[in-house]
Amino acid sequence: MFLELSALQLGALTGFMGFIILVIVITLIVGAFFLWISLGLVGVPDKKREFGSVIITQLLNAIVGSFCCILSWYFIKIRHDTSWGQAIAAWFLAGLIPLLIAFGIFYAIGGSLALFGGMPI
Numbered sequence: 001m002f003l004e005l006s007a008l009q010l011g012a013l014t015g016f017m018g019f020i021i022l023v024i025v026i027t028l029i030v031g032a033f034f035l036w037i038s039l040g041l042v043g044v045p046d047k048k049r050e051f052g053s054v055i056i057t058q059l060l061n062a063i064v065g066s067f068c069c070i071l072s073w074y075f076i077k078i079r080h081d082t083s084w085g086q087a088i089a090a091w092f093l094a095g096l097i098p099l100l101i102a103f104g105i106f107y108a109i110g111g112s113l114a115l116f117g118g119m120p121i
Contacts, residue, residue, distance in 0.1 A: 032058035 032055040039049040069091075077087040 028055065028058055028062060031062070035061075 032051065035058055036049060036051055036054045039054065040046075073084065073087045073091055076082065076090055077084060080087075080090075082090070
């Protein structure tokens, strides 16, 4: 069975894909800019940190990072005999749960008072 799209749906889908590509490109450029600044701060000579070269490095970093993420999901899927969706959800929750616990501890020891105007006298 083929998916039939109207011209309006196809246009919306194409526009959304274009937006996603634009976000990815902007993210890579911003990341490359910060990498370029960081390389300057650690003393890399100007000749070895041309912006075009830094963009290529940032693109490679993004590809390797995505590959490692997918590899992590694969290991969870295989080792625990789950679906891809369950593996991704478990991976996400494994990062989210410690963050929520840390925020809970922060608020429990009075951290919220410092955020919202200090302790009353």
